[in-house]
Amino acid sequence: MAERAFEEVAGFSTLQNKLEQSFSINGKAKSTLNNYLRCLAHLALHYKQSPETLSVENIESYLYYCQKLHKTPSESFFKHTIFGLRAAYKIMGMETKRVALPQIKRDLKLPIVLSQEEVKRLLKAPKYLKHRLIIGMLYGCGIRSYELCNLKLADIDFDRRTVFIPKKKGKIDRYVPLSKYLVRGLKKYIKTENPQGYLFNSQVTKDGVARGLTTNGIRWVIKENRSKIGSSKKITAHTLRHTFATHLLEYGVDIVSLKELLGHAHIEMTLTYLHVANLPSGSKFSPLDKLYD
Template sequence: MDKKRIRLPQIKRQKDLPLVLNKKEVRELLKAPKYLKHRLILAMLYGCGLRSYELCNLLQADIDFDRKTVFVKKQKGKVDRYLPLSPHLARGLKTYFRTENPVKYVFNSQVTKDGEAGPLTTRGIQWVIKECRSKVNTQKKFTAHTLRHSYATHLLEDGMNIMSLKELLGHAHIETTIVYLQVSNMGSSMKFSPLDTLFTP
């Protein structure tokens, strides 16, 4: 008896899709902090799609108000990139720099070593998020990185093409960016339920 072996294709493990806040939830989150510094921390994470460690290492010299850009230096094998600076962020940052006088970095840590101002820490960002969670009308358990996911998804939904988004996010491979096509609700890929058309003539 000739036994034929059947080889099934290997199934790649499905990656979890990212959690995304809707625009109403983002607006509530950005209004939640009492202090301008904390509002700007959240606004930079969402408005520039920054990773937490990128925000911590951001220097004041990296902000160009005339060119309306934010320069993100390459780290962890990533690439240098320029990000657009929203006029809303520019106004807030100018006020913050004028009133708070941060040293060297865009955001300084509250804890300093030997009296020297150090950069904001990822733990400091986590604290801001934790303080604001209860002020947002949502059941979603969001983190700082959720704001980066929301940035990417909202840009796609607003009409940005996938290659431009890849550059803004600083992804080395397009496959990493494509996951946001599965999350976004836009254009020809807009998803809907058959119930939406069931009762229409």
């Protein structure tokens, strides 16, 4: 869709290039950029004009159209359209209040969380060690998919049993615990597979340059193995992050420590995300170490 708007709508290419440059410089997620561009492209193609040239009436009419089309303003398409417009006005140096963008109602949804037994079955499901380790890292470290994709061999400290997660997307640098089970598995994997640069490689180019794992690759690993554990739950990579956080809370880790482990910038994010408060203090550790106690 963005490619079509790039070719058919005058001025859209300039907006797209500026957004891409801004997101790259500020280390924001490419998936967010793609969502914004896709929705802005729909808007541009709807009027055959680049979004920043549209009148207030045009924008409000389109927002109303999206609201009726998607039934509720909490739908992701509407959300990305609004946030994309805000980013577009900012990047083009325009007043952010030029258009009265409606506030988005956020649905309160409880996260899907796996039981300990379900985690055990999921860890046993993959045929290959690499795939077991991918699942183990997502649950045992509570990291995001893109963080796992970007992990370098140098980020793993086997002696201190920690993983360094560099800042991105407005977050902060942090360390997360590395389970003793993952230490053992990763050492075996590294010795056998000899990954280059990244902890997990997806492929090596013809000129010998190693590429990191992709989020699509992680999605495939989860999809291939979730059906093997006999659970009706919709399991994704982020489900394992939810499960990591919930299990640590159940083991007594306090909310401030959990905020640091998850890499949240504000405590409100952790409270909203987990819907918990007044939890007892506890030391930081990987929940993977508790599975087999």
